[in-house]
Amino acid sequence: MVLGKRILVVEDEEHIRKFIKINLEREGFIVKEAGTGEKGIDIVKTEKIDVVVLDIMLPGIDGFEVCKILRQEFPTMGIIMLTAKSQDIDKIMGLEFGTDDYMVKPFNPIELVLRVKSLLRRMDSPKEENQNIIVDAPFKIDKYSRKFHKQDEEVELTPTEYSIIKLFIENPGKAFSRDEILNIVWGYDFVGDSKIVDVNVRRLRSKIEDDPSNPYYIETIWGIGYRWRDK
Structure with missing residues (x-):
């Protein structure tokens, strides 16, 4: 690597x-x-x-x-x-x-x-040969090209934002604690403030939510973390 x-x-x-x-x-x-x-x-x-x-x-x-x-x-x-x-x-x-x-x-x-x-x-997460496209309308992830779209418009994401949104969309309805997100996205060797998760989620909401102040897709689980709405 x-x-x-x-x-x-x-x-x-x-x-x-x-x-x-x-x-x-x-x-x-x-x-x-x-x-x-x-x-x-x-x-x-x-x-x-x-x-x-x-x-x-x-x-x-x-x-x-x-x-x-x-x-x-x-x-x-x-x-x-x-x-x-x-x-x-x-x-x-x-x-x-x-x-x-x-x-x-x-x-x-x-x-x-x-x-x-x-x-x-x-x-550098491996490009996946199968099931490259994940669709959760109005969103689409192309895991091969690592691109994210909302209503066919590409949304520019940082590498960290992409990893978080991919985790959420692949696990609709699952509640993730901040520590779980840190371990999965940043890695078990991360040493730092879990606030980094909250700030990245706020950035994601500003990019994908119709009303970031009243988010629909990324739900807050108070005292725990976050969950992608399971429609």
Whole structure:
């Protein structure tokens, strides 16, 4: 899975950037570096990048704006945000940015490697030869192309959003706890706040629900988690 995967580290503090690069290269990743958001965007536009590790506090345009630009132009790219403890997690994972995961500084480099691998697993799930198409009107998932449609219009999803919606639609009526979703989508090696599930669900609702403030398809099971409505 790691062989040939290209990671871009966008971090203005050189010693942190080099430290991240060394640990990723030890695992066999090809690592590119950028000290500014502008340079990071240029690299993504000229080279194939699978995952971007993106610091929020950057000179020039900040990580939020970089994430927004990358999501618009490369919706299926993996993005992991690096943040200080003082940052609001809701803002980091906010609807307008669309990052897949986040890590709070200071962090264990081994954990970052695990997060990158977990994200790549979500992005590289095997293409399935049988039953490629799942239809749950008005939605359709093409598991081979990893595309999601509502009423024949493609809905752009991040790799994490795609994994969650696929889990829901393949299991209509089943209640999933936040921990179950974390284990299935992020992996058992995930260490972090379960709020990441809630924020991704909010983003999904903003994209697929007719009225996100009064969701019909993704039901909240209070005190537990979420369920896809079984029609």
